[in-house]
Amino acid sequence: MKKFLALMLSVLMVFSLTACGGSDSSDSGDQIKIGVMQFGEFTALQNCYDGFVAGLEEAGYKDGENIKINMQSAAADTANCPTIADTLINDESDLVFAIATPSASAMKEKTTDIPVLFSAVTDAVASQLVASNEEPGGNISGTSDMNPVAEQIDLIKELLPKAKKVAVFYCSSESNSAAQYELAKAQIEKDGMECVQKTISTVDEAKSAIESLKGQVDCIYVPTDNTVSDAMALVSETANSVGLPIVCGEPGMVENGATLTFGIDYTELGKQTAAMAVKLLQSDDPLAEIAKMPVEFQTKECVTAINMASVAALGLDVPQSILDRAERMGE
Numbered sequence: 001m002k003k004f005l006a007l008m009l010s011v012l013m014v015f016s017l018t019a020c021g022g023s024d025s026s027d028s029g030d031q032i033k034i035g036v037m038q039f040g041e042f043t044a045l046q047n048c049y050d051g052f053v054a055g056l057e058e059a060g061y062k063d064g065e066n067i068k069i070n071m072q073s074a075a076a077d078t079a080n081c082p083t084i085a086d087t088l089i090n091d092e093s094d095l096v097f098a099i100a101t102p103s104a105s106a107m108k109e110k111t112t113d114i115p116v117l118f119s120a121v122t123d124a125v126a127s128q129l130v131a132s133n134e135e136p137g138g139n140i141s142g143t144s145d146m147n148p149v150a151e152q153i154d155l156i157k158e159l160l161p162k163a164k165k166v167a168v169f170y171c172s173s174e175s176n177s178a179a180q181y182e183l184a185k186a187q188i189e190k191d192g193m194e195c196v197q198k199t200i201s202t203v204d205e206a207k208s209a210i211e212s213l214k215g216q217v218d219c220i221y222v223p224t225d226n227t228v229s230d231a232m233a234l235v236s237e238t239a240n241s242v243g244l245p246i247v248c249g250e251p252g253m254v255e256n257g258a259t260l261t262f263g264i265d266y267t268e269l270g271k272q273t274a275a276m277a278v279k280l281l282q283s284d285d286p287l288a289e290i291a292k293m294p295v296e297f298q299t300k301e302c303v304t305a306i307n308m309a310s311v312a313a314l315g316l317d318v319p320q321s322i323l324d325r326a327e328r329m330g331e
Helices: 002-021 043-058 078-090 101-110 149-159 175-190 203-211 226-230 232-241 251-255 266-281 286-291 308-314
Strands: 032-038 067-073 095-099 116-121 140-144 165-171 194-200 219-222 246-248 260-263 303-307 327-329
Touching: 032 043, 032 078, 032 101, 043 067, 043 095, 043 116, 043 226, 043 251, 043 266, 067 078, 078 101, 095 101, 095 266, 101 116, 101 140, 116 266, 140 266, 149 175, 149 219, 149 246, 149 260, 165 175, 165 226, 175 194, 194 203, 203 226, 203 232, 219 232, 226 232, 232 246, 232 308, 246 251, 251 260, 251 303, 251 327, 266 286, 303 308
Parallel strands: 032 067, 032 095, 095 116, 116 140, 165 194, 165 219, 219 246, 246 260, 303 327
Antiparallel strands: 260 303
8 A cells, every 4th residue: 555655646746747847849938039020011021921931941940839930010100110129129039030121220229139130121231221231240131122123114115115204103201212213213214214203201192192193104113112012002003093004113012903013022032031040040159140141132033923904904005025924913
């Protein structure tokens, strides 16, 4: 009887130790914490996030297993970014993924102690995120979504050989869009057309701004602008109603109604950023590693995409050369 009681006591002690102090690989204390600040939930940025998560999984880092992702959206409102930055810092994130310039800028203002990787940032130097693309020099680096602006303007000439005036439409508060405007203007003039600058300060101005271009230009060019991207369904509907094709900065805009693009693949850009994250997660000194980690640019070939619903609404006769190579959307 005494041996039986002793045996039962030993079993109870084992269960007690397992419940109170045993190790569990799913315990959040064993997981690497990755904070994410996604500026908006429109297609390009969502694709970037999805690509990042997929890239991590391909490298063996899966949310809920060996990593814990805390994803926060700023709902396309810059005022929300500082609060989200504080949340990710207080959560003791080991790494932060900042999607779009407002997200990255907010993280830069808040911390020098956490490695921050950005994506969907057009010009990291002009946005004062890094000292240079080759040698960032701080705790921030990432991938740029600088798109092939010159080739996109050339696409306008291919689509509309007789076009004489092109409006460049973007939000005046976005520095990345202003940089793209200068590139677009130079190529528009090089292609023998006139550039018309058209800016808005808020989404509420988009509809009337587009309507004011009726009869004034032959086409609208929209760079990778967060504000306009967030309202692309409205922008494209209005442009179609006044007979103006939109050639834009990336395929997500075409998916949401713009007419045509030759742009980067944001899912692949997210995966490219994930590869940088893996290097940091495997480094003995992530802060030293990221300080010398160059900003990367899209390594995959750009995508031609066309929205057939927009083509139909505008009554466009699209050259076969474009149709043969374009991914068709909106059918």
